[in-house]
Amino acid sequence: MMKIIIYAIVLPIILFGQNITGDEILRQLDKNRWSKTSIVVSTMKINGKRGTRTITSKTWMNSEDQSFTEYLSPARQKGVKMLKLGDNLWTYSPQADRTIKIAGHMLRQSLMGSDLSYEDMMENNKLIEAYKATVTGEEIISGRDCYVLELSAVESNLAYQKRKLYVDKIRMVVIKEERFAKSGKLLKTTLTEEVMQLAGRWIPKKMIFKDVLSEGSGTEFIIDEIEFDVEIPQTVFSKASLRK
Amino acid sequence: MKLALKLAYRNLAGAPLRTFLNVFVLSLSFVMIIWNKGLLSGWDKQARRDTINWEIGGGQYWHENYDPYDPFTIEDSHTELSQAILNEEKLGYVTPILIAQATMYPQGRIQNVLLKGINPEQTILELPSSYLNIDIDEIPVCIGKRTAEANHLNVGDYFTIRWRDKNGTFDAAEAKIVHIFKTNVPAIDNGILWIPLETLRTMMQMPDEATLLVTSQEKESLGTFKGWIFKDHYYLLTAIREMIEMKSIGGSIFYLILLLLAMLAIFDTQVLSIFRRQKEIGTHIALGMTQKQVVGLFTVEGAMHSVLAAILGAVYGIPLLGLQAVKGWTMPVGTDDYGFTIADTIYPAYSLALVLGTTLLILITTTIVSYIPARRISKMKPTDAIRGKIQ
Numbered sequence: 264m265m266k267i268i269i270y271a272i273v274l275p276i277i278l279f280g281q282n283i284t285g286d287e288i289l290r291q292l293d294k295n296r297w298s299k300t301s302i303v304v305s306t307m308k309i310n311g312k313r314g315t316r317t318i319t320s321k322t323w324m325n326s327e328d329q330s331f332t333e334y335l336s337p338a339r340q341k342g343v344k345m346l347k348l349g350d351n352l353w354t355y356s357p358q359a360d361r362t363i364k365i366a367g368h369m370l371r372q373s374l375m376g377s378d379l380s381y382e383d384m385m386e387n388n389k390l391i392e393a394y395k396a397t398v399t400g401e402e403i404i405s406g407r408d409c410y411v412l413e414l415s416a417v418e419s420n421l422a423y424q425k426r427k428l429y430v431d432k433i434r435m436v437v438i439k440e441e442r443f444a445k446s447g448k449l450l451k452t453t454l455t456e457e458v459m460q461l462a463g464r465w466i467p468k469k470m471i472f473k474d475v476l477s478e479g480s481g482t483e484f485i486i487d488e489i490e491f492d493v494e495i496p497q498t499v500f501s502k503a504s505l506r507k
Numbered sequence: 508m509k510l511a512l513k514l515a516y517r518n519l520a521g522a523p524l525r526t527f528l529n530v531f532v533l534s535l536s537f538v539m540i541i542w543n544k545g546l547l548s549g550w551d552k553q554a555r556r557d558t559i560n561w562e563i564g565g566g567q568y569w570h571e572n573y574d575p576y577d578p579f580t581i582e583d584s585h586t587e588l589s590q591a592i593l594n595e596e597k598l599g600y601v602t603p604i605l606i607a608q609a610t611m612y613p614q615g616r617i618q619n620v621l622l623k624g625i626n627p628e629q630t631i632l633e634l635p636s637s638y639l640n641i642d643i644d645e646i647p648v649c650i651g652k653r654t655a656e657a658n659h660l661n662v663g664d665y666f667t668i669r670w671r672d673k674n675g676t677f678d679a680a681e682a683k684i685v686h687i688f689k690t691n692v693p694a695i696d697n698g699i700l701w702i703p704l705e706t707l708r709t710m711m712q713m714p715d716e717a718t719l720l721v722t723s724q725e726k727e728s729l730g731t732f733k734g735w736i737f738k739d740h741y742y743l744l745t746a747i748r749e750m751i752e753m754k755s756i757g758g759s760i761f762y763l764i765l766l767l768l769a770m771l772a773i774f775d776t777q778v779l780s781i782f783r784r785q786k787e788i789g790t791h792i793a794l795g796m797t798q799k800q801v802v803g804l805f806t807v808e809g810a811m812h813s814v815l816a817a818i819l820g821a822v823y824g825i826p827l828l829g830l831q832a833v834k835g836w837t838m839p840v841g842t843d844d845y846g847f848t849i850a851d852t853i854y855p856a857y858s859l860a861l862v863l864g865t866t867l868l869i870l871i872t873t874t875i876v877s878y879i880p881a882r883r884i885s886k887m888k889p890t891d892a893i894r895g896k897i898q
Contacts (some may be wrong), residue, residue, distance in 0.1 A: 366579055373617065420674045444679035450669065476667050476679070478615030 285412050291435040292428075293389045293466045298491040300325050304335075306484035309377045318375055319487075329500040340375065344505045347382075352381055355505035357392025362505050377482040378451070378474040382422060390414070393421055396428075404429045412420070419448045423450075434458060434465035449475050462491050509898065511800075515808035519815070526815070531775060533769040533869065536762055537719045540865045543758040545855035546836060551751045553691070554848040554855055555744055561692040562633035563743045566728035568601075568720040568735040581606055581621075586734055592720065599814045600726045601630040603717030605707050609670035611682070611700065613658040620654075621699050624707030631723045638686035645683040646706055651696025655687045662687055662756065668700070672712045679853060680710070691850045750847055766869070768854045769816075770876045777809050777880040788884055789893030798885045805884065807875020813870045815874040831855055868893075 300323075307318045318340055322332040332345040342357035352365040390396075402411050406408040414426040425447070429439035440453040457469035466489070467477035473481035498504060519526045559565075573584035588596070588603060595601040605624040610617055625632075627640035641647050644667060650660065660666070662684050669679040669692075682700070690696055708714050722729055728737050781788070791801050835852035842849055 369578075372619065416676075420673060421674065422671070423678055424676050442677075444669065444677050445672070446678050446680055448667070448679040450677060450679060474617070476612040476615070476669060478616050 276416060280466045283398070283410070285398050285414075286391060288398070288410060288430055288435070289391040289394065289396050289414075290411060292430065292437060293391050295435055295466060300491070300495050301492055302488075302490045302493055302495070303486055304482075304488040306485040306487055307375070307377060308485070309375065310480040310482065311376065312479065316376065323387070323495050323499050325495055325497075325500055331499050334375075338455075344500060346505055347384065348500060352385060352387065353502060353505060360506075362502065371458065378472045378477070378479065379482060380482075383451075383472075388421070393417060394426065402429060405454075407438055408433070409438055431458075431465070436465045436467060451475060458459065458484075459486075461489060511804045512808045512811075514804055515811045517580050519811060520745055525776065526812070527768070529812050530815045530819055532765070532772055533812055533873070534820035534824070536765045536769050537816055537820035537869060538764045539765055539830070539866060541824065541857060541862060542828055542831070542855065543762060544755070544861050544865070545832075545857040546853060547751055547755050547758065548858070549856040550754075550849065550853045551747065553850050553853060554747045554751075555740075557749060557850070558694075558744060559724065559740070560837075560849050561690050562632065562721075563740070564602075564631045564721040565724040566722050566740060567743060568722070568729075568732060569738055570718050571734050572578070573606075573718055573734055578608070579724060581608055581718070584718045585711075585713055587718055589717045589732060590733055591716075592735075595729050596626075599630065600723050600729060601720045602626055602631045603704065604719050604721065605711070605713065605716060606718040607670060607707060607711050609668050609700070611658075611666055611668050613660055613664070613666040613767045615656070618658060619698070620668075622668070622707055622710075623699055623701050624704035625701055626704045631721055634690075634701065635686055635688050636701065639701065641685055643683060643685075644739045645681045646702055646710075647685040648682045649686045649688060650684060650699040651693075651699065652687055652689045653693060653696045654698060656698075656845060657697075660684055660687075670710060672710065675714065676712065679847075692848050693846050694848070697846070702792045714805070730799040747848060768871065771874060773809055773812055773873060774876050774880060776812075777805065777877050780808070781805065781880055781883055785887070785892045786894075789889050789891075793893055798887070800882050802878070802881045805881035806874060806878045809881070810870065810874040811875035812877075813866075816869065817866055828855065828857060832857065 268493055279284050296370050303322045303324070303415050305320055305322065307320070309316045309318070316337070316338065319335045320332050321335060323331055323348075324330045327437050328347070328349045329432045330345075334340040334343040334345075343353040346353045346355075352370070353362050354365060355362045355422060365381050370380065370385065372380060374381055374384065393483070396412045396414050398412050400411040409429040409431055412428040412430060414428060416424045423442045424445050426441040428437050428440040430436070436455060436458050437453070441449055441450040442453075444450050452473045452475060454471045455467040455469070456471060457467070458465050459468040460466075466486070468486050470484045470486060471481045473479075537720065570584040570586055572580050574580045585605060592601065592603070596603065607622045609620055609622045609623075611620050612618070625634065625636045627636045627638075629636055636649065638649050639647050642781045645665065653663065664684045665681055667679055669677060671677055684703075695701075698858070704717075720735065728739065731737070734797060788801055791804070792798060796804075832855050835854040837852050838849060842851075
């Protein structure tokens with residue numbers, strides 16, 4: 264009897280684990296990543312040649328393509344604000360009291376000297392809508408059992424045509440990510456060093472972004488506080504709020 | 508007039524030191540004006556010649572969206588070449604250039620650059636594009652000396668280039684420096700990587716496309732092409748013209764001060780002469796000269812300073828300026844990093860118009876300055892003047 268019970272519980276897990284498709288994993292990842300609204304307080308540690316700079320910020324996010332960020336520290340960056348509406352990005356500098364639209368080649372520039380560019384921030388798409396995923400294997404990354412997923416872009420207008428994800432089998436969190444150029448050259452990596460559970464979902468708490476082509480030991484991104492599905496007035500996501 | 512000249516010469520020769528000082532300062536103005544103007548003229552000619560030979564050829568056709576001063580326009584400034592343009596290209600009257608933005612990683616550092624694709628076979632520009640005619644696995648790259656120095660790159664060095672194709676997809680590849688050229692035109696050097704046109708077209712997925720077309724110097728404009736706007740030399744050389752004009756104004760202030768000093772000396776000399784030579788003035792009038800003639804006499808005397816200054820200026824100026832026209836004026840180290848077209852050595856260009864114009868300017872100015880104090884003579888009473896009574 265006991266054997267039957269064990270088989271009844273374990274077998275579907277084993278079978279499910281074997282048959283889970285790449286698209287199903289992407290769906291679960293999207294479910295974990297996206298929420299209707301969220302407010303995040305984060306710390307970015309930029310490890311450069313001349314030492315480490317720490318920048319804290321607070322971000323209000325609405326749906327998939329609206330976000331408003333205010334930098335809280337250090338003093339040099341305090342008051343700098345950034346607004347993303349769809350494919351448009353504006354920054355406001357309190358020193359110059361000017362709002363600048365970031366477009367064209369400026370999007371390729373580094374965000375506050377980090378390993379992230381402005382265009383990395385502009386990613387709006389859900390993974391399941393943008394990529395076709397194939398499970399190519401399993402690997403243990405940072406002590407966690409992971410699926411290895413190879414993503415190929417559905418459309419030709421995506422920044423990265425190929426991505427490789429290492430997804431925690433149990434928590435459905437991306438532990439490691441590699442982004443490739445069309446030629447296959449590795450461009451950027453993301454490593455999740457800490458995860459946290461909130462409102463029934465696992466999310467990365469500490470990540471290290473690295474522009475593989477450049478020197479330096481990468482940029483740490485730490486989520487200090489996060490709230491999901493909170494009421495955010497629509498006025499926050501307007502150009503007028505940049506000068507407030 | 509002959510008498511006036513004779514008297515003027517005698518009076519000037521009578522006070523040799525004073526005359527020499529006045530004439531010397533005035534001659535300095537002469538030489539400085541000609542030197543400064545000649546230098547600017549030489550720079551202007553050289554800058555125009557270099558810009559035409561290296562960058563703009565006989566003129567350029569720009570894609571209708573292209574604005575070199577607005578980087579936001581680059582993404583949308585490319586189109587397929589029409590058959591008419593391709594025919595002109597085959598005849599060697601036009602060479603297309605495709606421009607794209609990219610990032611290079613020399614020794615792991617991030618640097619935003621412009622990729623410019625040019626036909627390695629082209630002969631319209633002096634840009635040594637033939638070095639790109641090489642079969643290697645990496646992207647062959649030609650860069651200018653400024654870019655090489657700024658990024659510590661040498662011939663044979665490898666680095667990674669990352670770009671986004673026309674769909675916005677990231678791509679990256681290894682590049683190799685095949686040649687470093689030296690040019691006086693920073694516009695084709697600073698932050699620019701020259702690569703073969705077809706390679707860039709493949710990288711960007713823009714077959715047969717270009718951002719601008721450079722025409723040959725013998726043909727200049729080739730008529731109108733839909734979607735392209737022709738920019739002639741007057742337009743493309745505006746920056747050089749305006750810079751030379753600005754420098755010319757700056758230089759004018761310097762030699763205006765010198766000229767002012769010389770004029771002040773002549774003015775003072777004239778005032779003193781009229782004051783000290785009242786008896787002589789009275790005698791001239793008593794002997795039958797009109798007051799106007801006496802004014803003319805003194806004016807000629809003052810103006811003669813400029814003639815003597817021209818002679819003195821020629822004595823030391825011709826060998827000095829001539830030597831510089833041959834040897835040139837070497838610019839200080841780092842001048843070519845300022846961002847404007849300038850050679851390491853500028854060769855001044857003196858024209859006859861420049862020398863005659865300067866001579867005339869100084870002659871007229873000296874004459875006016877000599878005449879102003881001499882006007883007092885016409886108000887003098889001859890009887891008082893002959894007695895030397897102060898008036």
